[in-house]
Amino acid sequence: MVPQALDALESAEIILGYKTYVDLIADLVQNRTVISSGMRKEVERCRGAIEHALSGRNVALISSGDAGIYGMAGLVLDICRQMQVNVVEWNEENLGRAPGFFLRIIPGIAAFNAAASLLGAPLMHDFASVSLSDHLTPWELIEKKLSLAAEADFVLAVYNPRSKSRPDSLERARQVVLRYRSPDTPAAIVRCAMRQGQWKHLTTIGLLPVDEVDMQSVVIVGNSRTYVWNGWMVTPRGYLDKYSILR
Amino acid sequence: MVPQALDALESAEIILGYKTYVDLIADLVQNRTVISSGMRKEVERCRGAIEHALSGRNVALISSGDAGIYGMAGLVLDICRQMQVNVVEWNEENLGRAPGFFLRIIPGIAAFNAAASLLGAPLMHDFASVSLSDHLTPWELIEKKLSLAAEADFVLAVYNPRSKSRPDSLERARQVVLRYRSPDTPAAIVRCAMRQGQWKHLTTIGLLPVDEVDMQSVVIVGNSRTYVWNGWMVTPRGYLDKYSILR
Numbered sequence: 001m002v003p004q005a006l007d008a009l010e011s012a013e014i015i016l017g018y019k020t021y022v023d024l025i026a027d028l029v030q031n032r033t034v035i036s037s038g039m040r041k042e043v044e045r046c047r048g049a050i051e052h053a054l055s056g057r058n059v060a061l062i063s064s065g066d067a068g069i070y071g072m073a074g075l076v077l078d079i080c081r082q083m084q085v086n087v088v089e090w091n092e093e094n095l096g097r098a099p100g101f102f103l104r105i106i107p108g109i110a111a112f113n114a115a116a117s118l119l120g121a122p123l124m125h126d127f128a129s130v131s132l133s134d135h136l137t138p139w140e141l142i143e144k145k146l147s148l149a150a151e152a153d154f155v156l157a158v159y160n161p162r163s164k165s166r167p168d169s170l171e172r173a174r175q176v177v178l179r180y181r182s183p184d185t186p187a188a189i190v191r192c193a194m195r196q197g198q199w200k201h202l203t204t205i206g207l208l209p210v211d212e213v214d215m216q217s218v219v220i221v222g223n224s225r226t227y228v229w230n231g232w233m234v235t236p237r238g239y240l241d242k243y244s245i246l247r
Numbered sequence: 248m249v250p251q252a253l254d255a256l257e258s259a260e261i262i263l264g265y266k267t268y269v270d271l272i273a274d275l276v277q278n279r280t281v282i283s284s285g286m287r288k289e290v291e292r293c294r295g296a297i298e299h300a301l302s303g304r305n306v307a308l309i310s311s312g313d314a315g316i317y318g319m320a321g322l323v324l325d326i327c328r329q330m331q332v333n334v335v336e337w338n339e340e341n342l343g344r345a346p347g348f349f350l351r352i353i354p355g356i357a358a359f360n361a362a363a364s365l366l367g368a369p370l371m372h373d374f375a376s377v378s379l380s381d382h383l384t385p386w387e388l389i390e391k392k393l394s395l396a397a398e399a400d401f402v403l404a405v406y407n408p409r410s411k412s413r414p415d416s417l418e419r420a421r422q423v424v425l426r427y428r429s430p431d432t433p434a435a436i437v438r439c440a441m442r443q444g445q446w447k448h449l450t451t452i453g454l455l456p457v458d459e460v461d462m463q464s465v466v467i468v469g470n471s472r473t474y475v476w477n478g479w480m481v482t483p484r485g486y487l488d489k490y491s492i493l494r
Contacts, residue, residue: 001249001250002248002249002356003248066360066363066364067364067368068360068363068364068368068369068370068371069360069363069370069371070371070372070484071371073364073367073368073371074367074368074371074481074482074483074484075371075484076368077367077368077476077479077481078481078483078484080477081476081477081481086477087477087479088477088478089478089479105364105365105367105368106364107356107360107361107363107364107441108356108360109249109354109355109356109360110360113313113315113316113354113355113356113357113360114354116313116315116316116354117313117314117315117320117352117353117354118352120320120321120324120352121314121315121320121321121323121324121352122315123315123316124315124316124317124318124320124321124322125317125378125384126375126376126377126378126392127375127376128373128374128375128376128396128399128401129373129374129375130373131372131373135485136483136484136485136486136487137372137485137486137487138486138487141400141486144399145373145399145400145401147399148395148396148398148399149375149395149396149399149401151395152375152391152392152394152395152396153388153392154375154392154396194354229324229328230327230328230333230334230335231335231336232324232334232336234321234324234325234328235321236321236325236383237317237321237322237325237383238382238383238384239383239384239385239388240383240384240385
């Protein structure tokens with residue numbers, strides 16, 4: 001958590017979040033009103049946060065990872081737009097205005113930032129982040145994105161790789177990637193990066209144990225130049241061996 | 248900076264970094280040996296860090312943004328591989344081993360994480376990060392990546408968009424993207440996100456003022472669904488208006 005997030009939590013009167021994430025920061029939210037709710041209650045949670053903010057309270061809405069990357073930031077803005085709430089950026093210039101409320105989005109360590117740091121340096125060259133959730137995106141579009149990203153030789157960070165209702169989505173994605181990448185391409189699973197239950201497994205896209213992957217996991221697939229050395233997964237910074245690193 | 252980075256800085260005996268970044272943390276590094284060096288001295292800096300670590304010193308090598316995303320993490324590992332230095336992951340399990348040295352990579356807020364938070368929520372759906380630097384990657388490959396990413400409707404985060412030696416690279420990239428995206432697609436420039444000199448400009452890909460862009464900037468281009476509302480740039484979470492957000 002970045003210092004700005006700690007400051008925001010400290011000044012909040014009401015803290016809202018998904019129960020699992022609120023529990024992670026229990027020691028930081030003592031003596032404040034905490035409203036935690038279950039999974040798939042994102043819309044209700046955002047509406048609650050907006051309503052408390054409109055009533056003049058100082059509210060913190062918690063997101064895991066980076067709130068701006070598959071997190072809560074976009075949903076808050078979507079809902080404000082639909083509700084026609086005049087939400088205004090929190091900064092000193094704006095403090096004279098009288099909006100519905102001020103909003104400050106605080107960035108965080110997204111799952112791929114954390115996962116990459118545990119593996120070595122797989123994201124040192126261009127990468128694409130793709131979610132396999134077909135809840136709001138048709139599978140054909142997901143497959144098109146995967147296919148073009150694999151063809152373009154992007155390193156891939158795969159979010160929401162597999163769930164109980166989509167047990168085959170990662171295997172289908174793997175087959176798409178294998179049309180463009182060698183089965184020997186390094187690939188890794190990281191579950192609960194930097195959290196209780198952290199687990200990682202470094203392998204290849206050909207041998208990826210898809211059954212080990214769940215919704216708490218991110219899968220990272222290397223590009224054509226990614227190598228594994230001494231247990232580290234590394235993507236070189238470029239395609240040209242322009243100069244020797246050794247003098 | 249995440250708390251883990253503060254801990255690492257506190258325990259470091261020697262701190263190395265690019266001068267501009269070391270200056271940013273001057274108040275955190277008092278009374279320690281600080282070795283700052285100029286731009287394009289990355290290899291020397293990494294070699295210095297490795298040599299001090301091999302001599303048994305506790306070393307912190309500073310990177311801006313996320314060390315694992317176009318940062319220093321990959322270069323350290325590349326050089327260790329070439330030098331055949333047995334660098335081992337810093338964790339409790341490994342502490343019994345006797346490696347060349349232990350390495351701990353600490354993730355950070357990459358430029359796109361920070362830029363997105365200042366704009367609203369442009370990275371709420373799948374995105375691709377592309378560097379326009381042709382120093383180590385041939386331009387044809389960069390253009391291929393841009394083209395396929397634009398065709399796949401990824402939101403784009405464009406790194407190293409333009410430099411004195413490549414004044415036309417962003418304009419060339421813009422022309423590639425315009426083959427697939429409407430000129431009305433929201434696009435934004437963020438310079439020095441969350442740092443002194445922070446500046447942002449929200450516009451469209453058709454009107455993007457490329458001359459305002461420098462190496463300290465990140466350019467974010469929306470996907471086909473990205474909208475601007477009340478000064479916020481937002482990419483919806485999906486392509487399906489599956490349920491109304493309002494009850």
